[in-house]
Each structure stands twice: as structure tokens, then as C-alpha cells.
Amino acid sequence: MKVLIITEKPRxxxxxxxxxxxxxxxxxxxxxxxxxxxxxxxxxxFVAPASGHIVELDFPGKDWFYPIIMxxxxxVYRKIRGKGKYLQAIRRVGRDxxxxxxATDLDTEGSAIALEILRVLGWxxxxxxxxxxFSALTPKEIKEAFQELKPFDRPRALAxxxxxVVDLEWGANVTRALTLSTRxxxxxxxxxxxxxxxxxxxILVDRERKIRNFVPETYYKVVGLFEHxxxxxxxxxxxxxxxxxxxxxEYAKKIKxxxxxxxxxxxxxxxxxxxxxxxxxxxxxxxxxxxxxxGLSPRALADRRRGIAQQLYEAGYISYIGTESEKYPxxxxxxxxxxxxxxxxxYSPLREEAEWVLANMRSKPVEGKKEDPAHPCIHITGxxxxxxxxxxxxxxxxxxxxxxxxxATLSPDGRDLRTRIDVNVEGHPFRxxxxxxxxxxxxxxxxxLAEKEVLLPPVQDGDxxxxxxVRIEEKQTQPxxxxxxxxxxxxxxQLGLGTKNTRAQILDILRERGYVExxxxxxxxxxxxxxxxxxxxxxxxxxxxxxAQLDKAMRSIELGELSHSKFINSSxxxxxxxMWEFKRNEEEIGKEIAEGLKKHRMRVKLVGKCPRCGGDLxxxxxxxxxxxxxxxxxxxxxxxxxxxxxxxLNERCSCGLPLVSGRIKTKSGRSxxxxxxxxxxxxxxxxxxxxxxxxxxxxGRFGVYIQCSKCDxxxxxxxxx
Numbered sequence: 001m002k003v004l005i006i007t008e009k010p011r012x013x014x015x016x017x018x019x020x021x022x023x024x025x026x027x028x029x030x031x032x033x034x035x036x037x038x039x040x041x042x043x044x045x046f047v048a049p050a051s052g053h054i055v056e057l058d059f060p061g062k063d064w065f066y067p068i069i070m071x072x073x074x075x076v077y078r079k080i081r082g083k084g085k086y087l088q089a090i091r092r093v094g095r096d097x098x099x100x101x102x103a104t105d106l107d108t109e110g111s112a113i114a115l116e117i118l119r120v121l122g123w124x125x126x127x128x129x130x131x132x133x134f135s136a137l138t139p140k141e142i143k144e145a146f147q148e149l150k151p152f153d154r155p156r157a158l159a160x161x162x163x164x165v166v167d168l169e170w171g172a173n174v175t176r177a178l179t180l181s182t183r184x185x186x187x188x189x190x191x192x193x194x195x196x197x198x199x200x201x202x203i204l205v206d207r208e209r210k211i212r213n214f215v216p217e218t219y220y221k222v223v224g225l226f227e228h229x230x231x232x233x234x235x236x237x238x239x240x241x242x243x244x245x246x247x248x249x250e251y252a253k254k255i256k257x258x259x260x261x262x263x264x265x266x267x268x269x270x271x272x273x274x275x276x277x278x279x280x281x282x283x284x285x286x287x288x289x290x291x292x293x294x295g296l297s298p299r300a301l302a303d304r305r306r307g308i309a310q311q312l313y314e315a316g317y318i319s320y321i322g323t324e325s326e327k328y329p330x331x332x333x334x335x336x337x338x339x340x341x342x343x344x345x346x347y348s349p350l351r352e353e354a355e356w357v358l359a360n361m362r363s364k365p366v367e368g369k370k371e372d373p374a375h376p377c378i379h380i381t382g383x384x385x386x387x388x389x390x391x392x393x394x395x396x397x398x399x400x401x402x403x404x405x406x407x408a409t410l411s412p413d414g415r416d417l418r419t420r421i422d423v424n425v426e427g428h429p430f431r432x433x434x435x436x437x438x439x440x441x442x443x444x445x446x447x448x449l450a451e452k453e454v455l456l457p458p459v460q461d462g463d464x465x466x467x468x469x470v471r472i473e474e475k476q477t478q479p480x481x482x483x484x485x486x487x488x489x490x491x492x493x494q495l496g497l498g499t500k501n502t503r504a505q506i507l508d509i510l511r512e513r514g515y516v517e518x519x520x521x522x523x524x525x526x527x528x529x530x531x532x533x534x535x536x537x538x539x540x541x542x543x544x545x546x547x548a549q550l551d552k553a554m555r556s557i558e559l560g561e562l563s564h565s566k567f568i569n570s571s572x573x574x575x576x577x578x579m580w581e582f583k584r585n586e587e588e589i590g591k592e593i594a595e596g597l598k599k600h601r602m603r604v605k606l607v608g609k610c611p612r613c614g615g616d617l618x619x620x621x622x623x624x625x626x627x628x629x630x631x632x633x634x635x636x637x638x639x640x641x642x643x644x645x646x647x648x649l650n651e652r653c654s655c656g657l658p659l660v661s662g663r664i665k666t667k668s669g670r671s672x673x674x675x676x677x678x679x680x681x682x683x684x685x686x687x688x689x690x691x692x693x694x695x696x697x698x699x700g701r702f703g704v705y706i707q708c709s710k711c712d713x714x715x716x717x718x719x720x721x
Contacts, residue, residue: 001042001043001098001099002043002046002096002097002098003040003043003044003045003046003098003099003101004046004047004048004090004093004097004099004101005045005046005047005048005132005146006050006090006094006100006101006104006114006117007047007048007049007050007103007104008049008050008052008103008105008110008113009049009050009051009305009314010033010034010051011311011314012049012103012137012314013034013035013036013048014034014036014047015137015142015314015316016047016103016142017036017038017047018036019137019139019143020038020040020045020047020142020143020146021038021045024038025037025038026038030048030088030089030092030093031085031086031088031089031092033048033085033088034049035047035048035049035089035093036048046093046094046097047103048086048089048090048093048094049086050083050086050090050104050113051083051086052083052113052304053080053083053113054079054080054083054087054113054117055077055078055079055087055116055117055120056077056078056164057075057076057078057116057168058075058078058168059075059076059168059172060074060075064176064180065176066172066173066176066582066583067173067575067576067579067583068172068176069169069173069572069575069576069579072161072565075165077116077119077120087120087121090117091121094121094123098127098128099127099128099130100118100123100127100130101129101130101131101132101146102114102129102130102131102153103132103145105304105320105322106133106134106153106156106320106374107322107374107375107501108156108157108159108160108163108499108554109160109163109304109322109499109501110160111153111156111157111159111160112159112160112161112164113160114157115154115157115158116161129152130149130150130151130152131149131152131153132145132149133145133150133153133374135320135323135329135374135375135376136313136316136318136319136320136381137313137315138316138382141381155557155559155560156374156558158557158564159554159557159558159564162554162557162564162568163499163554166195166550166568166571166572167194167196169571169572169575170194170195170571171192171194171195171197173579174193174194174198174541174579175191175192177193177579177582177583177586177589178191178192178193178530178589178593179191179192180586181582181586181587181589181590181593182593182594182597183590184590185590185591185593185594186594186597186598188597190513191513191530191593191597192509192513193534193541195547195550196492196497196498196502196506196547197506197509197510198530198534198541198542199495199541199542199544199546199547200492200498200507200544201510201515201516201527201530201531201542202531202542202543202544203483203488203491203492203495204483204488204510204515204516204521204523205523205531205532207480207482207483208482208522208528210480211479211482214479214480216477216479217247217476218247218474218475219245219246219475219476219477220245220246220251220252220473220474220475221236221472221473221475222236222246222256222470222471222472223235223237223470223472223473224236224237224259224423224430224467224469224470225468225469225470225471226466226467226468227466227467228266228457228459228463228465230458231457232457233421233432233457234432235421235423235430235431236430236431236432237252237255237428237429237430237470238430238431249472252472253472255428256470256472258425258426258427258428259425259426259428259467259470260467260468260469260470261466261467262425262426262466262467263464263465263466263467264423264424264426264464264465264467265424265462265463265464265465266421266422266423266459266460266463266464266465267421267422267424268420268421268422268460268461268463269419269422269461270417270418270419271417271418272415272417272418272438273415273417273418274413274414275414275415275416275441275442275443276366276413277366277408277409277411277414277441277442277446278366278408278409278446278449279326279366279368279377280326280327280328280365280366280367280368280377280378280379280406280409281326281377281402281405282325282326282368282372282377282500283302283321283322283323283500283501284324284489284490284493284503285326286301286302286309286321286378286402287301287486287500287504288486288487288489288490289401289448290309290402291485291486292486293401293448294394294397294398294401296308296394296398297485297504298485298486298489298503298504298507299504299507299508301398302321302500302501302504303504304322304501307321308395309321309398309402311391311395312395312398312402316381316382317380317381317383317384318378318379318380318381318399318402319375319376319377319381320375321378322375322500322501323372323375323376323377323378323500324370324371324372324375324500325375325376325377326367326368326369326371326377327368327370327371327376327377328365328367328376328377328379329376334361337361337365337410338358338361340379340380340381340406341354341358341407341410342354342358343380343381343382344380344403344407345358346383346385347403348386349387349400350400350403353404353407353444353445354407356411356444356445357407357411357445360411360412361411362410362412362413365409365410366408366409373558373559378402379406380402401448404445404446404448405446407442407445407446408443408445409442411442411444411445412439412441412442413439413441413442414437414439414440414441414442415437415439415441416435416436416437416438417435417436417438418433418434418435419433419435419456420432420433420434421433421434421456421459423465423467425467432456433454434454434455434456435451435453436453436455481520482518482520482521483520484520484521488507488521489503489504492506495544495545495548496547496548496551496552497547497548497551498551499551507521510527514526514527514600515527524600525596525599525603526596526597526599529595529596529597530593530596533589533592533593537581537582537588537589538578538581538582538585540574541578550571553567554567602618605618605619607619607628607648607658607678608652608656608657608658609656610630610631610632610636610638611638611656611657611679612630612638613630613635613636613638615630615631615632615636616632617629617630617631617638618630618631619642619648625642625644626642627639627640627641627642628640628642628648628678640657640678640679641697642660643697643704644699644703644704645662645663645704646660646661646662647660647661647662648660649661653678653683653684653685654681654683655677655679655681655683657677657678657679657681659675659677659678659685660675660677660678661673661674662674662697662704664703664704664705664706664715665703666715672717674686674706674719675719675721676697680694680696680697685719685720686706686717686719687717687718687719687720688708688710688711688716688717688718689713689717689718690711690713690716691708691710691711691713693708693709693710694708694709694710695707695709695717696709
């Protein structure tokens with residue numbers, strides 16, 4: 001009997017083959033792809049990898065028009081460039097296989113990858129197909145999954161297929177409509193939109209408008225310094241009844257006049273508070289919190305191809321990261337948790353913390369409410385023999401944060417003493433709140449969420465206090481903060497937009513299309529006008545609630561509660577009505593977006609003010625490349641060079657011109673980054689490392705180089721800022 005095991009990625013194929021063969025698998029080259037062969041219970045087994053999606057759904061033909069809404073059976077699968085070899089290898093090895101075993105990721109996308117391979121190769125319904133179900137690439141789970149093969153998870157695969165169909169048809173129609181309507185009025189390559197992308201952009205636009213329209217209000221923080229024999233402390237005056245804050249300067253001054261030097265009586269209340277550990281990570285909370293702790297982007301953590309957490313999963317150190325669950329495996333008992341902590345204990349940097357947990361382990365772990373039908377929460381499944389085995393320091397850091405989170409869920413509660421001192425001085429109430437940590441508990445092993453202590457002197461109820469002085473601080477209310485990748489992914493999860501695997505990709509697309517910019521998302525004029533126009537004419541496209549309902553329906557397909565064909569038909573019917581409405585208003589939509597695009601382009605080109613005439617400095621292009629020139633030309637002929645790979649920064653030199661960043665490559669192959677003044681003024685931060693004189697960028701026959709203006713030293717510089 002011949003068995004073909006299909007995995008989602010090459011590294012996973014190698015690991016599964018090694019585990020199932022006890023390290024004896026033979027590596028063979030098929031179509032330039034590493035395939036693994038071994039024998040198990042008289043069965044000839046092969047493990048062949050895909051490389052994520054190796055084909056993708058598309059419309060037949062290449063003509064661009066809209067509306068283009070087709071039945072799923074009329075769509076075609078196209079090979080993804082560079083991945084054809086994986087499909088050929090699977091075809092060659094599996095041509096005469098008696099059994100196909102799907103070992104892709106156990107989620108809708110992984111199962112859909114398997115389904116599309118079966119369909120493209122013509123194996124669907126013709127070959128026996130089984131499923132390996134596992135949540136970690138450990139020997140125990142992989143061997144059990146291979147011994148206890150399950151039926152192919154067709155409902156889960158059809159949920160993934162449904163998402164592919166709906167996302168393709170929505171994305172293609174909205175993108176084509178936006179692009180073609182705008183091209184009638186101005187040149188544009190592509191203006192994209194989509195089922196998740198457009199509602200996400202609308203969230204960012206709404207936040208941008210709130211920030212822009214925010215009117216700050218002045219308020220006053222009134223702080224009293226109180227004297228007590230055990231020590232002085234500060235308390236804050238409470239606002240008048242019915243108000244959130246003290247908004248009158250006269251009232252603040254009256255508090256000061258009435259209270260300074262006056263004696264009063266303390267009213268003290270204290271209580272012990274139990275501080276529960278946090279729930280274990282699921283895919284979204286891991287992206288949000290680990291990125292906050294490590295500084296990595298959510299994409300750098302969870303990308304299915306190169307993400308650091310994904311690599312830790314593939315190495316067998318942690319369980320599957322694409323889970324939505326905050327619960328451990330249901331069948332786990334105390335022995336399983338002890339074994340997991342013992343694994344962490346074998347990792348020397350966390351040995352002390354793991355031993356403490358083993359000695360103080362709670363009877364049941366802390367878990368969250370969210371569940372996933374396919375996977376448990378993210379937990380530790382292995383550990384390297386030495387921290388040096390990690391590819392980078394970031395891999396080690398991510399592993400340790402996840403391991404500490406696991407330890408925290410098994411650790412005792414923390415205990416805090418919360419104290420409140422209320423003081424009424426001449427009818428003006430003041431309050432001081434303190435917190436003392438009585439028992440650190442889980443915070444001993446997971447310090448990232450620990451709050452600082454606020455210690456108050458041991459004032460007793462009824463003690464006499466003297467208000468020594470009152471300080472008035474004028475403050476202003478602040479606008480809401482812009483979304484960051486972390487906070488936006490969290491918001492998308494709350495609204496049910498996208499999946500744990502696609503949210504970070506959506507954020508990258510918004511940047512690439514010029515809809516947003518900056519680390520904290522700032523919406524560009526183009527992004528705003530696209531949302532405004534769609535809201536005006538086809539509001540469903542940017543409605544988060546409408547999209548969330550579609551995502552909720554796809555979960556019902558996965559659970560077998562809803563027919564995938566019924567869902568696809570209803571989604572396409574809704575899309576058909578929306579796109580014909582778009583077509584009816586195409587001329588007006590195109591004009592409005594073109595105006596926004598022109599404003600966006602002008603904004604991108606502007607880099608500062610001309611030092612000669614005060615006009616706008618803009619980026620221009622010639623046959624020799626980009627340069628900066630005054631927009632008042634020909635009245636003003638001021639120009640500045642921009643060399644290849646240079647970018648204008650949002651920072652200014654002391655002379656007022658913008659700073660420019662770039663890179664050079666030395667003869668030894670090193671890539672060096674530099675920062676200079678656009679005008680190479682005497683205050684430019686680019687200096688010669690040898691003599692400290694101004695260094696300037698030049699272009700020679702071999703490329704860009706940096707030369708000292710005084711001693712002619714080449715590519716020997718420092719940045720002084």
C-alpha cells in the first residue's frame with residue numbers, strides 16, 4: 001500500500017517525516033522539491049510539501065471589466081508563479097498512491113489548500129482521503145494523528161473555499177470598479193478595495209475624523225499635600241457633583257484658598273484584592289501582546305511563511321498559532337500540565353520560574369472564554385537544549401514570553417492591598433488611592449502586566465491631617481489615539497473582520513495602496529475620499545457590520561450548520577446589487593476619487609519650503625531620475641539632487657530643509673545607511689569620521705558613494721544629530 005502525506009510547508013514535511021520514520025526517512029528530489037520516503041507497518045509512505053497556496057482561484061480570461069460575478073464552478077485555478085514544482089512533485093508521487101493523507105494546518109485555510117490540490121489534480125472523489133489532526137509538531141501528537149486518521153474535514157475545507165470565492169469576487173469587483181471609474185478622469189494603476197479591506201479603512205477614517213474634529217477642553221487638576229505624623233502624601237480634589245472634572249479655574253482657586261493650612265479628619269478604607277492570572281494566548285492576543293512586549297510587528301510574528309511564532313511552531317516548540325481558543329486541551333489532566341512545565345524547566349533561562357510553578361501549581365489552570373473547534377490555546381510543546389539554538393534573539397524572546405504566559409496560567413493568584421484615603425477639607429473632598437502588593441503570585445513569572453505599587457503612609461481612620469499646600473495644574477483633554485497595528489488588529493477581532501491569519505496582511509495592503517501611512521495609521525486624502533465615495537453610493541462595501549455577518553456565516557459552514565453553496569449564492573446576490581448601483585453612479589464616483597487622488601499626489605510630492613523664494617519644494621522626475629525643485633519655476637530655479645534609493649524624511653535639518661536617508665554599498669559588500677541635509681548645508685548630520693568635516697553624497701561610475709569635503713576620505717562617515 002502506498003500512502004502520500006501532504007503538508008502545507010517544506011519544513012513541516014521534513015519534521016513529520018523524521019518523526020514518523022524515527023529519523024530514518026530517505027530524502028529524495030522530485031521536481032526539485034525535497035520529498036521524504038519511509039516504510040511504516042508494511043506501507044510505503046511519502047511526505048510531500050506544498051508551499052502554502054500553490055494555486056489560486058481566478059476568473060477565466062484577462063479582460064478587465066465589471067460587474068463580473070461568476071458561479072464558483074466557472075472560476076479557474078491558476079498556478080502561482082514559482083510554485084508549480086510543488087504541484088508537479090505531489091502529482092508524480094501521488095499518481096499511484098492508494099491513500100492521500102492531509103497534514104496541512106488544521107484550519108479553514110489549511111484544509112482549503114488541501115481541497116484545491118485534490119481538485120486541480122483530479123483526485124477529489126477518486127482517491128481515498130484521510131486527515132491527520134494535530135495541534136503541535138511533537139512526536140507524540142504526530143504519531144497519534146497518523147495512527148488515528150480521521151475523515152477529511154470537508155466542511156472546514158468548504159468554509160475556506162467559500163471565503164476564497166467571496167473574497168475574490170468582492171475584491172475583484174470593487175477593485176476594478178474603483179480603478180476603472182477613476183481612470184476616466186486621471187491616470188492611476190490600481191485602486192484596491194475588498195470585503196475586509198474597505199470596512200477596515202472606514203474604521204481608520206472615522207478615527208482620523210474624530211482626531212481632526214476634536215476640540216480640546218481645559219480642565220484643572222487640584223492636588224493637595226497632606227501632613228501626617230507617619231509621612232506626607234498627596235490627594236486629588238474630586239470634581240463637583242455631576243461633573244467629570246474640574247473645569248473652572250475660579251473653582252480650583254477657591255479650593256486652594258479654602259483648604260491651605262486647614263485641618264481635617266481622614267476616612268480610610270482598605271481591602272484585599274485577588275489578582276487572577278491572564279488567560280493563555282490565542283492567535284490574536286499573542287500577536288497583540290507579544291508584539292507590544294518585543295517590538296515586533298504582528299506580521300513579523302504570525303506570517304504563515306516567515307513569522308517568528310510560526311517558525312517556533314514548525315520547530316516543535318509551541319502549539320499551532322492560528323487558534324482562536326483560550327482553553328487547554330479538554331482531555332488534559334494534572335500530569336499533562338506538569339509535563340509541560342517540566343519541558344519549560346529544561347530550558348535553562350526559565351528553570352527557576354518553572355521550579356517555582358511546580359512547587360506552587362494551582363489545581364486548575366486559568367482559561368478564557370473563547371474556543372476553537374480545531375485547536376487548543378497556544379502552549380509550550382518543546383524546548384531547545386540551549387538558548388543558542390534559536391536562530392535569532394527575537395526567536396528566543398518570543399518563545400520566553402509565550403512560555404512565561406503558560407507558567408502564569410498555572411501560578412497562584414496575586415494579592416494586593418487597595419487603600420483609599422478620603423479627606424474633606426472645608427467641604428472640598430480629596431482622595432488618595434494606594435496599592436501595595438501582598439503576594440506577587442503569577443506576576444513573579446509574567447512581569448509584563450505587573451502594575452507599580454503606590455504606597456501611602458499608614459494613616460488610620462479618624463487621624464488628623466493638615467493640608468500644607470494645594471497645587472493647581474492646568475490640563476487639556478486629549479483626542480483619541482490613532483490606531484497602531486496592534487490596536488487595529490484587536491479592533492478587527494472585536495468586530496469580526498477578517499481572520500487571525502489575514503488581518504496583518506490587510507494592514508500592509510492599506511499602506512501599499514497609499515490609503516494610510518505612518519506607524520500609527522494616518523489616513524491619506526486618497527483613503528478618505530475612497531471611503532466617503534463608497535459610503536455615499538454603496539455603503540455596504542465599507543460597513544463593518546455587513547462584513548462581520550459574512551464572516552460569522554463562514555464559521556457556521558465550518559461547523560456544518562450552513563450550506564456553503566447557499567452562503568455563496570446569497571453573498572454573490574448581494575454583491576451583484578451593490579456593483580450595479582456602483583455602475584449607475586460610476587461617473588460621479590470617478591470624478592470624486594480623482595480629485596482626492598490629485599490631492600494625495602500633491603501631498604506626497606511636497607517636501608518643504610524653498611529657502612530662496614518661499615515657494616513649495618516638490619519631488620519631480622526627469623530622464624536622469626528624481627530631484628527636488630521649487631514649484632515657482634521658471635521664476636525660481638532652485639533644485640536639489642536626490643540620489644538612487646534616497647527617501648525624504650519627516651525630519652528637518654537646523655537650516656529648515658528636510659533630512660534625507662539613503663544607503664550605499666561598499667566594495668566589501670556592506671550596506672551602510674546615512675542621513676544628510678537635502679541641501680548639504682554646514683549643519684548636515686553626515687560628517688567625516690576622520691576629521692569631522694561635512695561629508696557629501698556623490699554618484700560615480702560604480703554607483704553612489706560618500707566623500708569628505710575636506711580630506712577626501714571615502715565611505716568613512718558618522719551621523720551626528
